[in-house]
Amino acid sequence: MSVFRLGDRVSIGSGEGNDIRIEEEAVSGLHCTVESADGQYVVRDLESRSGTFVNGIPVKERAIASGDEVAIGNTVFLFSGEAPRPAESSDVEVEETAARRAQVQQIRYEELTFLRPESLAALPAPERMARNLSVLLRISTGIGGMRDAELLTWTLLGMVFDVIPAERGAILLMEEGTQEIQSHTAWDRVQGPDHAVQVRQGILRRVTEERISILENAGDAASAEGDMKAQSILCAPLLAGERLLGVLYLDTANPSTRFSEEDLELLSAIAGLAAMGIENARQFERLKQENDRLRAEVSLTHDMVGRSARMKEVYQFIERVAPSEATVLIQGESGTGKELAARAIHKNSPRKNAAFVALNCAAFTETLLESELFGHEKGAFTSAISQKKGFLEVAEGGTVFLDEVGELSPILQAKLLRVLQEREFMRVGGTRPIKIDVRFLAATNRDLQKAVKENGFRGDLFHRLNVISIWLPALREHPEDIPLLAEHFAARYAEKCNRVVRGISQEARVCLMRYEWPGNIRELENAIERAVVVGTSEWILPEDLPEMLLETESEGEQTQGPANYHEAVRRLKKELILNALEKSGGNISEAAKTLGVHGNYLHRLMRNLDVRAAMKKQNKA
Numbered sequence: 001m002s003v004f005r006l007g008d009r010v011s012i013g014s015g016e017g018n019d020i021r022i023e024e025e026a027v028s029g030l031h032c033t034v035e036s037a038d039g040q041y042v043v044r045d046l047e048s049r050s051g052t053f054v055n056g057i058p059v060k061e062r063a064i065a066s067g068d069e070v071a072i073g074n075t076v077f078l079f080s081g082e083a084p085r086p087a088e089s090s091d092v093e094v095e096e097t098a099a100r101r102a103q104v105q106q107i108r109y110e111e112l113t114f115l116r117p118e119s120l121a122a123l124p125a126p127e128r129m130a131r132n133l134s135v136l137l138r139i140s141t142g143i144g145g146m147r148d149a150e151l152l153t154w155t156l157l158g159m160v161f162d163v164i165p166a167e168r169g170a171i172l173l174m175e176e177g178t179q180e181i182q183s184h185t186a187w188d189r190v191q192g193p194d195h196a197v198q199v200r201q202g203i204l205r206r207v208t209e210e211r212i213s214i215l216e217n218a219g220d221a222a223s224a225e226g227d228m229k230a231q232s233i234l235c236a237p238l239l240a241g242e243r244l245l246g247v248l249y250l251d252t253a254n255p256s257t258r259f260s261e262e263d264l265e266l267l268s269a270i271a272g273l274a275a276m277g278i279e280n281a282r283q284f285e286r287l288k289q290e291n292d293r294l295r296a297e298v299s300l301t302h303d304m305v306g307r308s309a310r311m312k313e314v315y316q317f318i319e320r321v322a323p324s325e326a327t328v329l330i331q332g333e334s335g336t337g338k339e340l341a342a343r344a345i346h347k348n349s350p351r352k353n354a355a356f357v358a359l360n361c362a363a364f365t366e367t368l369l370e371s372e373l374f375g376h377e378k379g380a381f382t383s384a385i386s387q388k389k390g391f392l393e394v395a396e397g398g399t400v401f402l403d404e405v406g407e408l409s410p411i412l413q414a415k416l417l418r419v420l421q422e423r424e425f426m427r428v429g430g431t432r433p434i435k436i437d438v439r440f441l442a443a444t445n446r447d448l449q450k451a452v453k454e455n456g457f458r459g460d461l462f463h464r465l466n467v468i469s470i471w472l473p474a475l476r477e478h479p480e481d482i483p484l485l486a487e488h489f490a491a492r493y494a495e496k497c498n499r500v501v502r503g504i505s506q507e508a509r510v511c512l513m514r515y516e517w518p519g520n521i522r523e524l525e526n527a528i529e530r531a532v533v534v535g536t537s538e539w540i541l542p543e544d545l546p547e548m549l550l551e552t553e554s555e556g557e558q559t560q561g562p563a564n565y566h567e568a569v570r571r572l573k574k575e576l577i578l579n580a581l582e583k584s585g586g587n588i589s590e591a592a593k594t595l596g597v598h599g600n601y602l603h604r605l606m607r608n609l610d611v612r613a614a615m616k617k618q619n620k621a
Helices: 126-144 149-163 201-210 220-224 261-299 309-321 338-347 366-374 410-422 448-453 459-465 479-496 506-514 520-534 547-551 564-583 588-595 599-608 611-620
Strands: 009-013 032-037 040-045 052-054 057-059 061-064 069-072 075-078 092-095 102-107 168-174 181-188 197-200 213-218 232-240 243-252 328-331 356-360 399-403 439-444 468-471
Touching: 040 052, 040 057, 075 126, 092 181, 092 201, 102 261, 126 149, 126 261, 149 168, 149 181, 149 261, 168 197, 181 197, 197 201, 197 243, 201 213, 201 232, 201 243, 213 261, 232 261, 243 261, 309 338, 309 468, 328 338, 338 356, 338 399, 338 439, 356 366, 366 410, 410 459, 448 459, 479 506, 479 520, 506 520, 506 547, 564 588, 564 599, 564 611, 588 599, 599 611
Parallel strands: 092 197, 328 439, 328 468, 356 399, 399 439
Antiparallel strands: 009 032, 032 040, 040 061, 052 057, 052 069, 069 075, 102 213, 168 181, 168 243, 213 232, 232 243
């Protein structure tokens, strides 16, 4: 639902120049106008193709009142008249007054006549009931689709004033559980917004505690004395199921317009509709906030895969740090995707259109790494036949990613520290410092804090790199992402190998989920690549996976189901190893000779099949 504020003249049609544009075939380019004239609004049809309808009747020109429906094509507008929405509402004062002689009536929502259709025909004034039902329909239509809770309360209060002769009104929304007033919308129609709307605490307490609607009319003595306080009060709870959202409160000091029992029923019914509308608006606002958060996640540019809570934390971290210029240290085990995280930080930073240069500090010798990082001058060493720019110069304006930074030699650590401090360097063999404008990202699978304590890494460099840091989770810490990652890699390598792979079979999925993945995502990627290459069916099967995955046995594993073959093979291997160890008296080398396998392979089998635990059980038995 959309809300449009009317000025002196509003044009409606399918053309681009209209104030309200409706892109429907049945709507003419300039279909109609709504204009202010003599304190009211008038709808004028401009010889449209399909006509303009007010309350279902085709019109050429018609003044409209609050609650009228204007249909244009398939779009229906509800005119809300002059529903009060001042810049600021009246204040609300909750007053504790002494009990007075008054007539009090009460009703519960489930007792309303509106909810018992069989009783409607027996009422003495069916035309009045028809009018009230029409009022409820108009209010339901007017507020049912509103998505702005504040606008809804103002619109509702204005509609209530149209049908119940109240001088003052307030909608009090309460905090769930405490029944403390959280917000209010209030209006004094007689004295204006500068005067507070007084709410009787005794009535408020009864309504909120007993969940009933109350009508209180002051006695004749109070009326005769000209008491300017409220002569008549209506108060109804706003209930969404069992939850109390607030109350709807009305009063009047005019004895000639006292509220009636019919007003009590009508206000109770309106409160029921209002509660649903407020709850829907609140839910919409909550969903909008969640949608905005999810859109922010979606707008984050990255090549990472994962929907687990741990990965969402990583995405949120990237979203927060990417716009800054701070140095980021990315830590984690090998294969957890540290370079992907670094690339994601770069892609979402202001430097995204400049270069991203990645350098693996463990892949070069010290001399070659220095040349690659800083560049060299011609003649700096024997093979330096020309000048060469280093990675720092190539990345000017962009990002430098130093992977495995913990492997830097002490000499290079000192030189990198100077670059981070001064933002300048000298080429190998050079004499002139070169200024740079780059952002540094670094990654390591080592515990640098421990390395600093053991004098294996410079403490000052660690603190320069560790401005902001994050630990990427190992794959075993978010196993729920394994199927998603596996499907992603299967699709990628199927395309590369020009193979049709429809997915991963349930049996293979079980094997993937029970393996611990010490090599993390990189090991999973390699396993799926192998499965795609060696597989022959449209599905990745257990026999396509590396043998070590098939040898891993999960605790409490069942022998029934489609994976019986592979489970039986594992159990047979385990039994053979146990028998060989028993014959050799626990000597693994002798057992390996008996089985005809290498000792290292037997050690791996024993670890994957958890043979040592089985041996302990046998010894206890």
